[in-house]
Amino acid sequence: MHAHLRRAGRGLADGRQPRHRHGPDCQRRLARHGRPRAGVFRPGPVPGQDGRVRFPVRRARDEVALVSAPAAAAAPPRAWAQLVGYYASLGAVGLASAALGPTLPGLAEQTGVSLGGISLVFVARSVGYLAGSLLVGRLYDRLPGHPIMAAGLGLMAASLGLMPFAPWLWALAGLMAVLGAAEAAVDVGNNTLIVWTYGDAVGPYMNGLHFSFGAGAFLAPLVVAQVLGQGGTIAWAYWALAALTLPPALWLARLPSPGGRAPAAQAAPTAAAGGVSRYGLVALLTACFFFYVGAEMGFGAWVYTYAERMGLADAASAAYLTSAFWGALTAGRLLSIPLAARLRPRTLLAAALSGCLASVGAAWLWPGSPALLWAAALGTGFSMATIFPTLMAFASRRLALTGQITSFFFIGGSLGGMFLPWLIGQWVEPAGPRVVLAVIFSGLALDLAAFLALVAFTPRPAPPSA
Template identity: 50%
Template sequence: MMNRKVIAYFFAFMALGMASAALGPTLPGLAEQTSTQLSSISFLFATRSLGFLTGAILAGRIYDRLPGHAILTGMLLMMGVALALVPFTSQLWLLTLLMLLAGVVESGIDVGGNTLLVWCFGEKVGPYMNSLHFFFGLGAFLSPIIIAQTMLATEGGIRLAYWVLAMMVLPAVLLFNRFPSPPIRARDTAVHGQHANRTLIVLVAAFMFLYVGAEVSYGGWIYTYAITLGLSTETAAAYLTSFFWGALTLGRLISIPLTAQLHPKTMLGGALAGCVLSMIVLLVWRISPAALWAGTIGLGLSMSVIFPTTLAWAEHTLSLSGQMTSYFFVGASLGAMTIPWLIGQLFESVGAVVTMLIIFITLLVAVLVFSLLIWQARLHQEAKAARLIT
């Protein structure tokens, strides 16, 4: 039963990845559908991010109070309905509301899947967590292919594409209805009036802010960076972006057996070292196309394990509740909104190199926060051990 339950989570995250990656490739079609310019409709990305942030704030409290599989099933069905309705929406304001709803439910699925998987496996969640996020990446990889093929089959229409993506929620929905939800976990009782727990939660959220901000910034700006500096053609820059996300997904697949053997702290330390080394290559040899490709692939592989392994490490150190996980996703959402925006504000005035400088500085600060995390976690464990002895 446990193996089949895990498959349900994997199907849910593959559907989530497909839905998350659908907006970009269909944006021109949605602009035509709503008789809107691309410059006007592009704010749907911000609307969806706002919905995701809202969902991250609310979802944890819900999972701490209600059966998780019922909530996940409802969120998946809502996501499927939202996707199915997109091709029928000819008014921009209605499409905006749908994207806001999509962001909320996608966040609920994301928070819920991560939280419930932790509750299923506890400190042994590492390999399962990396597998879960691999399936998210697989869905994000398959989504543009599905969209392209269905648009070709229907001579450019996006209706069939969104209907196919909407149907992808059904396998997970059917499987979740067959299995009971994991028992709801009470919040961990921290030492010294929960001060140690609150400090760790803030540090993990800050680490997520920095890491996700760096990841989204690189994936979002590497195309423009390469074109602006004349390091590649437009076609090659598109492939470069795909290779970054592909390396990130492949790295999660490769890391699955490693997470069963290595402590999350060791995995994170090695991944951060790989990120810093890749950024040094990108900065020192920034006029070399070969260094750009090598650094991009190295960064994708290094970043691949950080998000899922951070959650596994947090479970190893704290007894995670849904609300705690929500705080981490709030930090991640804010990072994804803030750091790419900062690069955009400075890109033209400072130059394209500001992209790599900001990402490099962000990762260096992430290393500092990670060091504080290790120190604070040791204090937390020592305090817990002293409490058990007394």
């Protein structure tokens, strides 16, 4: 068939009309669709600049589109319904992830422990997420994906609904570990199944998917603030979050799962900058992810307690402050897309880390101003928005990324998200609430130091060859 198309394309390029010799492919097409009616426009093949012949395909009443031969596989008919389920389910993960910070003092009071003791829930949640990430990937390769995601969302709803009934710290930590594993199942499933659904056209849908997580993280403190403002307790806040997690589970359970697709063959990996420097490069990049995720999770989890303990906000205002941080991070993710197309990754990273340090440092050095704290929360969230994806782009320019190397980055980020919030919890009572911003500022400074070491001690990528 390809030889027939090339002959037709050469005829059109020379200005000659193609001869209507109906080969086997044309015979099958005529048998399926019939011969064209008189007076009906049926455009013929059109040669493209890349040498491939394209057949015009009528998509609407007056619209003709060119489809390459062989044409790319289209999305399934119910892809829009699957997309709604994916966006809603990852939004539910954002709700559960951002709800812990505003409810942390209430959970400490419920279990009868100090704020230093309640910080153990961060460790339990991160351990559960790591374990779930390692185990659930094999399930998606062997079983239909939507039932697994629905089960993960149901497990999330059950864990959130049982949080108010945990009177002991160990029971609360166990529920947090289950919640982390369920979040990993939904997170891995979303990022895997959306690729299987849209294939090479997944780019804009993937960006929207991660925006939905930020939207959920933005809404969670608002839900908590509304419940507390109406005279409710954190128990009602967790039950409301559990109720919001159930609709995506029911939606996905009724949809057929997309089939798995083998990944495309990748180019052979090349060395980064020699044997020893390759390991050092991976270590420095992992350190960057460690400190960044730790600072992000530390600020999102502890800014509520900092504002309340410093007397800069009451319970409802502190919840709105947390929501403002996540909202700025979400808006920054949208606005950073055109910036990433215009600026080099190292330039964008340097500006983002500098903005984070300036915002957190100002609030730390001048701690008595509520307005400055609000400005710092907005500035920190907006500056942090682009760091994680730009670090991935920066890494791809310095070495050939493999699955194993990428897993190191995510493990480093998970460990940072576990360690820095736990460290803040150990110091917040003996050293006072100002230690919250001090630890976050130190983590960001170490992140900047690791990034500067990357720029200084690794070679720049070679320009692409013509």
